[in-house]
Amino acid sequence: xxLTDGNDEPAARQYKYSQLKGVILYMELRIALAGNPNSGxxxxxxxxxxxxxxxxxxxxxxVEKKDGRLKxxxxxxxxxxxxxxxxxxxxxxxxxxxxxxxxxxxxxxxxIVDATNIERNLYLTTxxxxxxxxxxxCLNMMDVVRKNGDLIDLAKLGKRLGCRAVEISALKGDxxxxxxxxAVEAAGEKAPEAEQPHVFKGSVEHALAHIEESIAPYTDPxxxxxxxxxxxxxxxxxxxxxxxxxxxxxxxxxxxxxxxREMDDEAESIITDQRYRYITEVVHETVTKKPLKNGMTFSDxxxxxxxxxxxxxxxxxxxxxxxxxxxxxxxxGFLTDFMNDTLFGxxxxxxxxxxxxxxxxxxxxxxxxxxxxxGGISAPLGFIPQMAILFFFLSFLEDCGYMSRVAFxxxxxxxKLGLSGKSFIPLLISxxxxxxxxxxxxxxxxxxxxxxxxxxxxxxPCGAKLPVIALISGSIMGGAWWMAPSMxxxxxxxxxxxxxxxKKFRRFASQDTPFVMELPDYHLPAAKSMMIHVWDRVKGFxxxxxxxxxxxxxxxxxxxxxxxxxxxxxxxEADSSLLAAIGGxxxxxxxxxGFGSWQLVASSISGFAAKESIVSTMSVLxxxxxxxxxxxxxxxxxxxxxxxxxxxxxLAAISTLAREMNDRRWTAFALAYQNTFAYAVALMxxxxxxxxxxxxEPGAGTIAAAAVxxxxxxxxxxxxxxxxxxxxxxxxxxx
Amino acid sequence: MRTLNQxxxxxxxxxxxxxxxxxxxxxxxxxxxxxGTEVMVRKFAPMGDPMELNxxxxxxxxxxxxxxxxxxx
Numbered sequence: 001x002x003l004t005d006g007n008d009e010p011a012a013r014q015y016k017y018s019q020l021k022g023v024i025l026y027m028e029l030r031i032a033l034a035g036n037p038n039s040g041x042x043x044x045x046x047x048x049x050x051x052x053x054x055x056x057x058x059x060x061x062x063v064e065k066k067d068g069r070l071k072x073x074x075x076x077x078x079x080x081x082x083x084x085x086x087x088x089x090x091x092x093x094x095x096x097x098x099x100x101x102x103x104x105x106x107x108x109x110x111x112i113v114d115a116t117n118i119e120r121n122l123y124l125t126t127x128x129x130x131x132x133x134x135x136x137x138c139l140n141m142m143d144v145v146r147k148n149g150d151l152i153d154l155a156k157l158g159k160r161l162g163c164r165a166v167e168i169s170a171l172k173g174d175x176x177x178x179x180x181x182x183a184v185e186a187a188g189e190k191a192p193e194a195e196q197p198h199v200f201k202g203s204v205e206h207a208l209a210h211i212e213e214s215i216a217p218y219t220d221p222x223x224x225x226x227x228x229x230x231x232x233x234x235x236x237x238x239x240x241x242x243x244x245x246x247x248x249x250x251x252x253x254x255x256x257x258x259x260x261r262e263m264d265d266e267a268e269s270i271i272t273d274q275r276y277r278y279i280t281e282v283v284h285e286t287v288t289k290k291p292l293k294n295g296m297t298f299s300d301x302x303x304x305x306x307x308x309x310x311x312x313x314x315x316x317x318x319x320x321x322x323x324x325x326x327x328x329x330x331x332x333g334f335l336t337d338f339m340n341d342t343l344f345g346x347x348x349x350x351x352x353x354x355x356x357x358x359x360x361x362x363x364x365x366x367x368x369x370x371x372x373x374x375g376g377i378s379a380p381l382g383f384i385p386q387m388a389i390l391f392f393f394l395s396f397l398e399d400c401g402y403m404s405r406v407a408f409x410x411x412x413x414x415x416k417l418g419l420s421g422k423s424f425i426p427l428l429i430s431x432x433x434x435x436x437x438x439x440x441x442x443x444x445x446x447x448x449x450x451x452x453x454x455x456x457x458x459x460x461p462c463g464a465k466l467p468v469i470a471l472i473s474g475s476i477m478g479g480a481w482w483m484a485p486s487m488x489x490x491x492x493x494x495x496x497x498x499x500x501x502x503k504k505f506r507r508f509a510s511q512d513t514p515f516v517m518e519l520p521d522y523h524l525p526a527a528k529s530m531m532i533h534v535w536d537r538v539k540g541f542x543x544x545x546x547x548x549x550x551x552x553x554x555x556x557x558x559x560x561x562x563x564x565x566x567x568x569x570x571x572x573e574a575d576s577s578l579l580a581a582i583g584g585x586x587x588x589x590x591x592x593x594g595f596g597s598w599q600l601v602a603s604s605i606s607g608f609a610a611k612e613s614i615v616s617t618m619s620v621l622x623x624x625x626x627x628x629x630x631x632x633x634x635x636x637x638x639x640x641x642x643x644x645x646x647x648x649x650x651l652a653a654i655s656t657l658a659r660e661m662n663d664r665r666w667t668a669f670a671l672a673y674q675n676t677f678a679y680a681v682a683l684m685x686x687x688x689x690x691x692x693x694x695x696x697e698p699g700a701g702t703i704a705a706a707a708v709x710x711x712x713x714x715x716x717x718x719x720x721x722x723x724x725x726x727x728x729x730x731x732x733x734x735x
Numbered sequence: 736m737r738t739l740n741q742x743x744x745x746x747x748x749x750x751x752x753x754x755x756x757x758x759x760x761x762x763x764x765x766x767x768x769x770x771g772t773e774v775m776v777r778k779f780a781p782m783g784d785p786m787e788l789n790x791x792x793x794x795x796x797x798x799x800x801x802x803x804x805x806x807x808x
Binding site: 085086088090091116117118119120123265266268269272273276277289299300303307308309310312313404407408409410411412413415421514515516517518519520521 | 753756758759760761762763764765766767769770772777778780781782783784785787791792793794795796797798801
């Protein structure tokens with residue numbers, strides 16, 4: 001499909017402008033930020049856009065999309081691109097970035113390069129330059145480079161690469177305005193002034209020249225180089241985009257094959273190899289490194305302790321213990337109790353009640369507002385101090401670089417589940433709250449693994465589930481100390497079981513993706529970035545509380561206080577409320593699980609608004625001192641507990657899941673799986689547990705439970721329907 | 736023929752060739768493991784796998800099974 005018109009203006013560009021709003025677009029400038037993960041791109045993005053950020057997902061994939069406007073000039077749009085190491089056609093992040101750069105054609109690319117790690121960072125640079133979009137090389141972390149005593153000849157580097165180069169420190173805010181100025185200047189260029197670097201040599205360059213000739217009529221002149229290299233690499237996506245006919249494809253393939261034979265290697269490898277050779281040359285000419293003390297950097301020295309064979313796990317356990325101790329037990333606990341008991345319980349609620357009564361509000365309105373809304377919302381809101389402190393610590397651990405060490409340490413355990421060490425972090429965070437836990441799955445590159453992790457992560461008990469654990473363990477199990485920890489182990493077992501089951505399905509069988517992960521240097525995170533992280537999460541939660549939870553509270557209050565009694569509709573006792581009626585209809589479904597009473601079913605349903613509500617609803621329906629009376633024995637109580645720990649999380653987490661999945665069918669599957677799994681396990685717990693304690697007679701229920709157990713075992717041990725990705729790399733001898 | 740997963744902690748090796756094809760090989764090469772690259776095996780993780788490598792001035796974590804496709808000196 002020809003992409004040039006008669007005027008020699010790239011037709012694609014004209015086309016884009018004319019189909020959109022017209023004149024106004026010409027005055028807006030689009031700067032794309034591209035760079036490796038951990039290069040400081042996000043810090044720069046935050047500094048450039050401040051609060052004007054908008055975060056969403058790229059269409060159809062679970063990859064985060066961030067854009068915003070330049071704080072100092074709102075006509076400039078800053079598009080943050082996913083952190084990538086290369087522009088290969090294999091991962092979603094890379095594909096999304098390629099597509100954006102090829103189709104949207106931003107006016108200029110600011111390429112953030114971690115100067116302390118310059119070789120690998122420049123690998124992406126060589127690819128960005130080929131796209132025919134002006135590139136400004138932003139060498140970040142120059143302060144660290146200087147501290148190490150290393151030297152980089154900036155001017156020479158820029159000259160060799162054929163682009164403007166500037167030193168910045170995103171963390172400190174140095175050089176940022178100069179970088180933006182250079183970017184705007186570069187965007188204004190009609191044609192690039194500097195020559196493109198000669199990355200490829202010898203027969204490869206020869207082959208590329210031939211291919212460029214052949215494909216020239218099929219593409220925009222600025223993209224000829226890019227497409228020629230892709231065609232050489234046999235990049236299927238690019239070839240399809242060019243729309244070449246099969247004869248031409250075969251002809252090009254011949255050029256490639258000749259080269260492959262001569263160099264005894266594959267096309268992709270030849271290109272990658274040559275790129276790195278070129279970079280090594282350039283770096284040799286422009287960078288002088290000071291030799292390290294015993295060959296170890298600061299990070300290496302920290303790691304010699306932190307990932308030491310014997311110290312690693314105890315240190316990790318210690319750090320986690322400290323984090324949870326401060327955020328949940330001491331500081332956080334104190335603040336939460338204050339919010340619940342004092343702020344809401346002693347101040348707000350009674351004040352609201354007396355205010356409303358003095359205004360002449362009727363009883364039902366007072367009840368709705370005080371008990372229903374304020375009472376209902378106070379539980380999740382009271383939880384916020386604990387959450388904020390926990391988010392703060394976890395955000396610190398993530399930003400300073402420690403979390404990648406955790407993934408490194410845990411990877412082996414996760415391989416058997418078809419996952420990688422990166423899945424551990426969401427599970428860890430979910431023990432505090434499932435909302436940031438689900439979001440933490442973003443760092444997992446493999447899409448299937450990401451989805452699997454998001455679906456199972458809420459099986460780990462979150463903070464909001466502690467009240468119901470405490471209730472059941474306190475009254476049924478006599479306050480045994482081992483109850484709460486064993487629920488965490490049960491959660492872990494549920495995650496393991498679910499992963500073993502899910503990975504056998506074709507849908508989840510992953511293509512081979514290696515676990516190849518960088519361990520970035522440790523650094524102190526920018527206080528501002530961390531605050532943004534924490535505030536983002538708390539804000540998300542507050543918005544949820546203000547909207548969805550508010551609605552849920554009103555609805556639950558209404559259903560619980562109104563119903564038909566004596567033939568008319570009005571405020572009634574709980575027993576004859578709508579909730580009782582609805583619960584009564586649904587309840588029989590849960591009879592085989594031992595909690596087929598409308599009160600318990602209603603409590604479980606209230607758990608979807610917020611998991612803390614389970615206990616508060618039980619308290620309202622049965623009285624605070626007689627909640628245990630709702631259960632017909634300990635097996636029933638355990639089944640109830642386990643169902644509520646494993647079922648779908650609260651609405652806040654469900655909506656986070658929906659947003660991250662970015663696909664209605666996947667979200668529906670996730671919810672269906674979670675609830676079915678919870679039901680199955682609770683069924684087995686009640687039936688088998690009841691047999692053991694003598695509270696359940698053998699019968700249809702037992703048979704059903706046994707059948708469920710058989711099915712589950714079969715699902716776990718059967719052969720994979722898809723590729724067995726446990727073998728890791730596909731090893732094929734090159735003929 | 737020796738492969739990277741057979742190297743011991745502290746060893747410095749040179750990459751000779753990378754076998755296989757597709758996304759796995761591409762990813763390994765994208766990260767800078769190419770013919771002639773000098774790599775130092777820093778350590779193995781506490782549970783024995785993955786391995787930590789030092790190359791081109793940074794630290795990389797790689798599973799032994801993925802390292803098996805890399806032939807070294």
